[in-house]
Amino acid sequence: MKIDHEICIGCEECIAYCTMGVISIQDGLAHIDHDECVECGVCLKLKVCPLEAIYQDELRFPRIIRSSFSNPEMPHARTKRHGRGTEEMKTNDVTNRFKEGEIGLCIEVGRPGIGTRLRDVEKISMALAQAGILLEEDNPIYDHVEDLLTGKLKEEVLGEKVLSAIVEVKEKPEIIALALDGLKELSSTLETVITLSVICKVREDESIPDYDKLNKLGYTTNGHAKVNIGLGRISDKGEGIA
Numbered sequence: 001m002k003i004d005h006e007i008c009i010g011c012e013e014c015i016a017y018c019t020m021g022v023i024s025i026q027d028g029l030a031h032i033d034h035d036e037c038v039e040c041g042v043c044l045k046l047k048v049c050p051l052e053a054i055y056q057d058e059l060r061f062p063r064i065i066r067s068s069f070s071n072p073e074m075p076h077a078r079t080k081r082h083g084r085g086t087e088e089m090k091t092n093d094v095t096n097r098f099k100e101g102e103i104g105l106c107i108e109v110g111r112p113g114i115g116t117r118l119r120d121v122e123k124i125s126m127a128l129a130q131a132g133i134l135l136e137e138d139n140p141i142y143d144h145v146e147d148l149l150t151g152k153l154k155e156e157v158l159g160e161k162v163l164s165a166i167v168e169v170k171e172k173p174e175i176i177a178l179a180l181d182g183l184k185e186l187s188s189t190l191e192t193v194i195t196l197s198v199i200c201k202v203r204e205d206e207s208i209p210d211y212d213k214l215n216k217l218g219y220t221t222n223g224h225a226k227v228n229i230g231l232g233r234i235s236d237k238g239e240g241i242a
């Protein structure tokens with residue numbers, strides 16, 4: 001995103017709307033910190049500039065990755081999907097993606113205001129690979145992987161900054177516990193925040209056996225249920241909710 005300094009009058013209107021807080025006034029004009037801007041498009045979409053001095057410059061690879069993760073209106077190049085992750089666990093009623101005997105792990109890396117470099121997402125994918133969990137093809141991070149077996153991302157994308165990225169995987173409880181051990185170890189090396197959720201199938205009698213298995217492996221869980229109505233894509237004919 002750029003600001004036309006021939007038009008800008010430094011009125012400061014745009015500053016409060018930046019999701020990353022990277023617009024500032026210097027020498028009486030608004031400036032965007034290009035390296036920290038995640039190309040979310042919010043400042044442009046909201047038409048906050050009364051003089052229309054804010055404009056979208058052409059985004060090329062690798063910078064265009066920023067907008068496909070941060071701007072919900074920009075699809076990812078290969079999957080043509082919008083957003084930061086693969087498949088919402090909240091739509092499991094429709095997709096039945098998470099089945100009994102396996103636990104889903106959803107790791108959201110970065111938040112508005114702090115964002116994340118893909119360098120930190122790489123640390124997550126490498127920790128998962130160490131536990132034997134490979135990134136799924138549908139996940140937008142998959143396209144930026146150099147080596148699937150180690151979880152290493154391509155060198156040229158590591159410095160790209162996005163609002164957040166979501167890595168979702170599923171595995172047996174024992175493997176998920178291994179991955180959680182690895183994530184705990186690396187968490188102090190991250191330059192951003194992560195939000196971690198585990199997803200388990202709920203039986204009709206409301207028991208959650210996979211939660212119990214995870215608890216026995218030393219991880220306590222704090223149950224919440226969320227359901228999105230009508231937003232899922234059918235991928236399985238199974239029944240039940242997660």
Ligand code: SF4
Nearest residue numbers: 018037038040041043
């Ligand atoms: S595109 Fe997003 S991050 Fe960049 S200046 Fe605009 S609001 Fe801020």
Ligand code: SF4
Nearest residue numbers: 008009011012014049
């Ligand atoms: S709102 Fe427009 S004119 Fe005002 S500081 Fe921002 S870019 Fe400049």
